[in-house]
Amino acid sequence: MSSTTVMIFARAPIPGAVKTRLIPALGPMGAAQLAVRMLRNALQSAADARLGPVQLHGAPDVQHPVLQSAAAQAGATCVAQGPGDLGARMRLALAAALQVTPRALLCGTDCPALDGQVLREADAALVAGADCALVPTADGGFALIGFRREALAAIDDVFGAIAWGSP
Numbered sequence: 001m002s003s004t005t006v007m008i009f010a011r012a013p014i015p016g017a018v019k020t021r022l023i024p025a026l027g028p029m030g031a032a033q034l035a036v037r038m039l040r041n042a043l044q045s046a047a048d049a050r051l052g053p054v055q056l057h058g059a060p061d062v063q064h065p066v067l068q069s070a071a072a073q074a075g076a077t078c079v080a081q082g083p084g085d086l087g088a089r090m091r092l093a094l095a096a097a098l099q100v101t102p103r104a105l106l107c108g109t110d111c112p113a114l115d116g117q118v119l120r121e122a123d124a125a126l127v128a129g130a131d132c133a134l135v136p137t138a139d140g141g142f143a144l145i146g147f148r149r150e151a152l153a154a155i156d157d158v159f160g161a162i163a164w165g166s167p
Contacts, residue, residue, distance in 0.1 A: 003052050003101045003102050003103065004051040004052045004101055004102075004103040004104065004105060004123045004126070004146075005052055005053050005054075005055060005097035005098075005100060005101045005103070005104045005105070006046040006049060006051055006052065006053070006054045006055070006104075006105045006107075006119060007054075007055045007056075007057055007093050007094075007097060007104065007105065007106045007107075008039070008042045008043055008046055008054070008055070008056050008057065008076070008107060008108070008109060009057045009059075009081060009086075009089070009090070009093075009106065009107070009108050009109075010035075010039050010042070010056060010057070010058055010059075010067065010108065010109050011035070011058070011059055011060070012058060012059070012060065012061045012062075012064035012066065012067055013032040013033075013035040013036045013039065013064070013066050014032065014061075014064075015028035015029050015031070015032040016028040016032075018031060018032055018035040019031035019032070019034055019035050022034065035109070036066055036070070038109040038110065038112065039056075039066070039067075039070050039109050040070050040073070040074075041109070041112055042107065042108070042109040042112075042114065043056060043070055043071065043073070043074035043076055044074060045114055045115045045116050045118075045119065046074065046076070046116075046119065047074045047075055047076070048115070048116035049116035049117075049119035049120050049123075050116070051105070051119060051120065051123050052101055052103075053076075053077070053100075053101070054074060054075065054076035054077075055076060055077050055078075055079055055093075055097070056070065056071040056074075056076045056077070056078045056079070057079055057080070057081045057089070057093055058078055058079070058080065058081065059080070059081040059089075062078055062079060062080040062081075081093070087159040087160075088159075090106055090145070090159060091155050091156065091159050093106060094106055094145075094147055094155055095152060095155060098147060098148075098149045098152050101149075102148060102149045103123060103126045103127070103146065103147070103148045103149070104146060104147055105119060105122055105123060105133070105144060105145075105146035106144065106145055106146065107119075107135075107143055107144040107145075108143070110143070111135070111137065111143035111144075113143075114135065114143055114144055118135060118144070119144070122135065122144055122146050123146070125146075126146055126147070126148045127148075130148070131147065131148060131150070131151035131154055132145065132146065132147050132151060132154065132158065133145070133146040133147075134146075145158075
């Protein structure tokens with residue numbers, strides 16, 4: 001097993017509060033059920049990658065039973081995302097992980113294509129010396145971001161200039 005922390009950011013699957021853009025098509029319960037499936041898929045992909053410890057960073061309620069059971073089923077630890085906007089929470093999580101392991105990958109649950117192979121490829125780029133690994137999305141964002149410990153100072157530069165659209 002490698003020495004890379006893989007972190008999944010996810011919201012508790014509370015009907016009406018997750019996957020809100022899908023509620024008109026799926027309804028609040030359907031959107032929440034989809035969120036659970038996507039969460040379990042992301043955790044399984046992280047576990048399948050076998051890179052190192054897997055962490056589920058939950059919000060707003062890290063004690064939500066679905067978050068707790070999904071993390072346990074995947075062999076992941078479940079921790080709170082912490083305060084601030086999304087960028088601040090990601091910076092905090094990455095910096096904390098890099099104190100423990102030499103590399104850290106962070107993703108959400110919205111990209112089912114992030115399978116174990118993609119995670120291993122991102123990790124391989126960091127092992128080869130890249131300071132940062134990104135998996136871009138069609139809308140201009142990213143589905144995964146990773147750093148190696150030697151680039152810890154760059155995390156603030158990367159996240160500092162972004163206006164985060166959601167809490």
